[in-house]
Amino acid sequence: MSVAKSIQENLHFLLAETATHLALLKDYLTLPTATIPMRLLDRQGYVENLKLSIHNHCLREMSSSDQDDKDYQLLRSIEVIASQLERIVELSRDAVMQSAHIQHRGMIKVKGFLAMLNRVNNGLASIEPALSAKDTRQALKIGKVERHLDTAYQKQLKHYSRLLKKEKHPADRISLIMLAHIIEQMGNAMLRISEAIISASMGQHFSTDRYHAFNASVTELKTANDIGRLEFTPIAETKSGSAINALSSADEGSGYHAIFKDGRKRKLKEEKQRVKNWHDIFPGLAPKILAYQKQGDSAALLIEHLAGQTFEQILLDGSDKLLQQALNHLTRTLSQIWLETKTKKPVSAAYMKQLAKRMKDVYAIHPEFxxxxxxxxxxxxxxxxxxxxxxxxxxxxxxxxxxxYIHGDFNVDNIIFDPQEKRINFIDLHRSSHMDYLQDVSVFMVSNYRLQVFDPRVRQRIMDLCHAFYRFARAFAREQGDKGFEIRLAMGLIRSFATSTRFILDKSLSERMFSRATYLMERLLESDSKPKHPFVVPVKEIFIG
Known part of the structure; x- marks a missing residue:
């Protein structure tokens, strides 16, 4: 995409104006004059107008129907850069005002402050060429300004804090610490600018940590010889905060090489271990982990791309024949897993305890409940x-x-069926553990019901699928002599119906789900008072409409 001339020009003027503010700040630190603060205040409106003009032009460009996702990201990145440049300008003014409070000018370590500001100046000079070329290496160098300024600030803080103890001119020393902190904050703005340029290059938002993890991961992808030619396609964002993207070559028809998943280190470390467990327990079910990288509190997984469609895609768009085929393979696979991993140790899923922990979040979204x-x-x-x-x-x-051994988050979009290979695969496995199999059963049934699709034909398919899956699970329970099947399934359904409403804003659907949880509770409690009438999950009443 070629950025509109008006945006380029205003960004150039804003960069020049930011550099001017830094120059005036340096002049004031070296030789303060009364005119500099006034000059900075006089230029305040000009900077704001430049930023607003850039934002308005970007908004008009984004509203154009012929913009793709990468164009949108580039324009959003330019908006971020403009806002952060304005922030640096504001900090320059704040630094001058803070410096004006210092009575004993000889206490200022001018050389140290000028070195910090020169770092910012050098970063500013790299912004236009880095953005134009979408040069991530140059962008990373811009981001390093933040670390350099933080180091310099810590030195200044240590120096002036030590002098504070001498009780001589304490107000000036505090002002100097504040001055150093203001300049240090310019580094945060430079880091945001760095990430904006990286995001423009990648076509979606990237933090520096995320980019480092991505870069380290794809170097281990042998099929991708040229990292620069990789296409990065968003697939999903999980409720646990992870982002999932597909990697492919720029060449048409090359297909996906792998899946890149990044998020919190604890979650991804758990998933890595759970995938390993699945490979040991039931080889071929879970995707292969091609690479694992960690950076601070974040981490990234490079995962084998699995052919096929998610169960959700098949349910909503596939033929009746394909859906039945997928269901047959799913139930057959589950039976094998459950039998091969079965242990004699009784276990409690504590469905009601899980529900109680999540009710605060449910009420936050639906206070009317x-x-x-x-x-x-x-x-x-x-x-x-x-x-x-x-x-x-x-x-x-x-x-x-x-x-x-259960999946632990057995939603319809975490199951993949490949009709060519006639194979079921599981993804998003960070919650897998030895547990009550009815947790997976109840989650699967409710994840079908809660799909926000209201076409009568599709809703009927969903209900038929839930009934069929219930019959499969009930047959397995009878074969295993599981006499508590109905009660525990009801508890699992209560938990899933109620907790899932925190992800659904549609009032009608969320109310129907919450009502079903309430109804099942009432039926279970009523049945408990009538031991001669064994409880049976009212599947036909629950899974309708």
Whole structure:
């Protein structure tokens, strides 16, 4: 994309004006005059107008229908750069004003402050060429200004803090510490500019940590000889905060080389270990980990790209034949996994405890769900929280008679079926563990129900699938002598129906899901008071509409 001339020119003027402000600050530190603060204040409106002009032009460009994702990212990056340049200008003015408070000018270590400002100047000079060429190496150098300024600030802080103890001119020493801190903050602005240029180059937002992890990961991808020619396509962003992208060559038809997933180190480290466990337990089910990189609190995984479609894609867009084929392979695979990983150790999923921990988040999104106890025509309607407390008591001592190795987050978009190879694969495995198999069953059923698709034909497919999956799980339970199947499944469904509403803003769908959780609670508690009538999950009533 060729950036509009008006944007280029205004950005050039803004860079020049930022450099002018830094020069005036350096002059004031070297030889203060009364005119410099006034000159800075007089130029304030000009800088703001330049930034607003850049933002407005970028907005008009982004509203154009012929912009692709990379064009959008470039324009967003330019907006960020303009805002951060204005921030540096503001900090320059603040630094002059802070410096004006210093009574004893001889206390200023001018050389140290000028060295810090020269770092910023050098970074500014690199912005235009780095942005024009989308040069990530140059962008990283710009970002290093932040680290250099932080180091310089720490030295200044240590020096002036030590002198504070001498009790001579303490106000000046405090002002000098504040001055150093103001200039140090310019480094943060330079880091944001660096990341904006990297993001423009990559076509989506990248922090420096994320870019380093990405760069280190793809060097281990043998099929990608030229990193610069890799296409980076966003696939998803998980609720746990990870971003998932597909890597492919710029050549058309080359297909994906791998999946790049980055996020919090703890989550990805867990996933790496869980994938290893799956390879040991059930080889071929989980994708291969091609590379793992960590940087601070962040980490990245380079994962084998798996052919096929997610179960969600097949459910929504696939033929009836393909959906049935996928379901058959899924249930067959699950039966094998459950039988091969089954242990005799009883285990509790603590569904109600899980639900109680998440209710604060549910109420934050849907405060209307927090209703007091009420009554209709003499019929008591207890509050949801009261029902939950009763359910927690009911769950005490409820355990699965055995444990199996489960996925742990068994949503329809975490299951892949390849019809060519007739193979099921699992992805997003950081929650896998030995647990009650009904946790996966209940999550799968509710993840189908909560799909925000309202076409009657598709909704009917979803309901039919839920019923079929229930029949499969019930048959497995009977074969294994699992007499608590219905009660634990109901508890799992309650947990999933209620907690999933925190991700759904559609009022009608979220209310239907929450009502189903409430209804199942009431039915379970009622059944507990009538031991002669064994509880059965009302699947037909729950999974309809």
């Amino acid at each position: 927090r209703q007091p106890a009420a009554g209709i025509g003499g019929v008591a309607l207890p509050a949801f929280d009261d029902l939950l407390k009763q359910m927690q008591g009911l769950e005490t001592g409820v355990k699965a008679p055995f444990s199996v």
